[in-house]
Amino acid sequence: MTSGLEGRIRDALRVVIDPELGENVVDLGFVYDISVVDGAVRITMTATTPGCPATGFLRAGVENAAARVPGVGTVNVEMTFEPQWSADRIDPALRNSLGVAGDS
């Protein structure tokens, strides 16, 4: 049940896009971890640039999107820049369509 809820949360987060890259935060690899314990959701995520004014909005957007999923109680979103995001985290198919090169 929990893994099903995690999947639904992950799908719901696709409504949140990085404004600069124009794609959703899941396929861009911004979402590092989603864990659910008794309806309490904890999401660990990142952004491209620490200090960027978009970062706060991305965090709030992820919180909003997760909270709308049936079965979710509380949502706690933690922003981290360790490890730092890199283009390697983008879904490979999306990376090609964005014209973004990977690190390796």
Add this chain to the structure above:
Amino acid sequence: MIGTSISRWSMTYFAMALAWLLAALVMMVAGIGYPAADLATPDTLVLVHMVCIGWLSLAMCGALFQFVPVLVAKPLFSEKWELPALALLSAGLVLLLAGFLSLGGRLPPALWLLPLGAVMLVGGFGLVVVDLGLTAWLRPAGPARFVLVGLASLCATAAFGAVFAFALAGCAGSAGEVILAEGIPLHAVAGLGGWLTLTAMGVSYRLLAMFMLSPDVDDQQSRWTLAAGAFAVAVTVAGGALAVGFASGLNVVLSISAILGLASAVLYGRDIAGLFRLRKRRHLELNMRMATLSFASLAGTGLLGIALVSIDAFPEQIGAFAFLAIFGWLSGLVLAKLYKIVAFLTWLETYGPVMGRAPTPRVQDLVAEGRATKWFVIYYAAVWIGTVTLLIAEPNSFRIAAVAMIVGVVGIAREIVRIRRLADVAGPQRLPIGTVMPHLLYANP
């Protein structure tokens, strides 16, 4: 600190800056100031200060209020100082220009306007320097160090300018008269080279890395670029002040400064080439493509300077040299980046609050690059042709080039207004429930 907030008054700074740029270009078309008049005439002083304070400095301050917090990932020291600073700078500039017009006989004698304007400008720039300086000082590394050196150069520029203003009004004593007679090159180098160029370099490192997904320029590498530029300004200001004091002439000081400045420009070119080479985004957006024309103009300015010195023609062609630096390098970069920054901030202001609640457009959906490209091309072509007309002393042809610059700038300004109006965003995503139409001249709180 996770993310910084949107600067409320940056748009106001940008709007004022564009208005001053257009006013200055209209003066050029009308044949007021250089090249229709000598560089040292009051009319040219009006023109130069409209461009350097009204256009470039206001645009730079507006951008820095937003981006210094991003550079250091800390909030701005005081957001409340942004608007008073703009009011002081605007009022001070108007008074200073009125003083110059009075000096040239276009207004009744009122030379007291010059020191009054200078005091207000020093007050406005003082607020900017303290606000940005205390913010950048929280993490003085990488691009933030360029900003700190730029702010120090702004202090030197303003100090020289204030002395000149008091001297022109006849209340700076004999020392002020000497500084006025000899110190104008020091004022110009500290302002254009230190404040505007080093700051633009610093901000560009981070903007280019952000928008092209490039790794940040290594601190060890960029510190040599900064060191050369900072030494150039320091030699000019400190060495120049001593040379003026000892009446030994400025040739040696300015020659050393020029070599250091050239070295800084070359190292900057190396750093920027690395950012382009290592970028992850293969496709370059319009702002980046147009920024490359600005970098080409900086390279052209350096080469032009070398050529003019080698044929012993620099003093008589300094106007053309400065024109290319101001309008090709600095103004071109500012216009290209404004186009991007306004779109990015407008997106955040409008769609950031509804993220996760409704589908939102992309930043690129706010712009129409195909339409905007021609305005930038017209602008750069006009600047380069204008530089040639100055070099071959064709003032009437220059005025035609200035008309074309106006066409380009009006076109770019119109695109920026359309961005603020969300005019190019397709129907259903334009204003989802919960969004508020952005104001043209300031960010909604």
